[in-house]
Amino acid sequence: MNDLSKTPIFDEHVNLGGKMVPFAGFEMPVQYKNGALKEYTFVREGGAGIFDITHMGQVRVSGSEALPFLQYVTTNDVSKLVEGQVHYSALLNESGTFIDDITTYKISDSEYYLCINAANRLKDVAHLNGEAKAFEVNVSDESDDTTLLALQGAAAQAALQLLVDTDLEKIGYYKFAQLKVAGANAIVSRTGYTGEDGFEIYIPNAIAVDVWKQLLANGAEPIGLAARDMLRTEMGYALYGHEISDQVTPVEAKLMWITKLDKGDFIGKAAVEARRSEGPKQRLIAIKLTCRGIPREHYKVFAGGIETGEITSGMFSPMAGGVALAYVKPEDAEAGELSVEIRGKAVSAERTTLPFVRSNVRR
Amino acid sequence: MTIPADLKYTKDHEWVRIDGDIATFGISDHAQEALGDIVFVELPEIGRTIDAGEAYAVVESVKAVSDVYAPAAGEVIEVNEELEGEPEKVNSDAYGAGWIAKVKMSGATLELMSDDEYNTFLEE
Secondary structure (H helix, E strand, O other), rough: OOEEEEOOHHHHHHHOOOEEEEEEOEEEEEEEOOOOOHHHHHHOOOOEEEOOOOOOOEEEEEOOOHHHHHHHOOOOOOOHHHOEEEEEEEEEEOOOEEEEEEEEEEEOEEEEEEEOOOOHHHHHHHHHHHHOOOOOEEEOOHHHHHEEEEEEOHHHHHHHHOOOOOOOOOEEEEEEEEEOOOEEEEEEEEEEOOOOOEEEEEEEEHHHHHHHHHHOOHHHHHHHHOHHHHHHHHHHHOEEEEOOOOOOOOOOOOOHHOOOOOOOOOOOOHHHHHHHHHHOOOOEEEEOOOOOOOOOOOOEEEOOEEEEEEEEEEEEOOEEEEEEEEOOEEEHHOOEEEEEEOOOOEEEEEOOOOOOOOOOOOO | OOOOOOEEEOOOOOOEEOOOOOEEEEEOOOHHHOOOOOOEEEEOOOEEEEEOOOOEEEEEEEOOEEEEEEEEEEEEEEEHHHHOOOOOOOHHHHOOOOOOOEEEEEEEOOEEEOOHHHHHHHHO
């Protein structure tokens, strides 16, 4: 475990009874002393859950050609962003498959900020640096200097408001502000990965523990990776390495809504267009078990008794039961008779719609 | 939590209460603590014959699926059906309401420890 990184919050996690596990090169809390179910419930039922997600990476892109560069390396239409707006996007290979899924923040016409997945950080940064050579642009990996906290749940705004000098009410969904948190420069966006209202807070490492403690003092409770995964799976949000990878394109992953084929050329565009016209190789569907059981990643899915694919994320949802996302053969995506193999037995399932439970994000 | 003196324990952190030729099985408090919130228990079928050390049940926490191994051989005569609706009883009362199955013993057992021996085992 010696080569694992620790976030600036590490000691706080341990003091709070955090069960630390290796995750994307970091030692991160999978849960705290009350357990994942109580943490999950706290976020869903009106609390303010605080998540240390410092393992995620941040890249600042600046320069006169920042816009054309990002139009070329990401899938979403960056020209549609206004200052202070964020959107979900992706980096693709020439083959149209995912290098990563990201969020892009527009700071100004010549400056953008990307949030990337921890496990893909080195790959992403190498890719961006390689492509940047053809543009007047500077790519700066700020991950090591930045602490990222997510504050999620109905009480998030009230807990954070006490720490900042800006009226958070003015920050809309998928909008952000550059403001002072505990006296230091920060980026605060109304974004998240839980389906609840809340914020993601980018701060310098030096004030990380101070902000963490102040948020706890304001009633926030720490939430570990296990509850985070429950919350995101209930929303049907994709997770790299599960629903998306370098084996699937946005056509399979139902992410054409962030892939703007009409915006001009970008890496992977031709391959995505080809895949779209020939049809997806598999389709991502949402299913729900109709009998007792918990569908889990890699369990096989059957349609009419014949194997058709496998689960990419599955869980026991306290609100919705056994639910899962799965890739199946395109011809079975509308199949009526589905089942999941659990320990050798077929457990019947049905198609359902996302999200698995109601989203409370502020639209 | 104190480790009950009237039970025996295995190195896999299962407990067994032996009463004549009837044995009741469960998992130890240490085991439930390590697993975290239990959200599903798969019980064995009544009438099934199991060997000592055989996986006879499955407990699933939020993140993990774990086999539960029989401390003793025998035929399953009763299962704790309440765990189908309330699997969290394994967490809240591992040595009581969280019992999993009862078997009519046929002889063989795993190496069993007393409460003191199990406590020492946990400390090692």
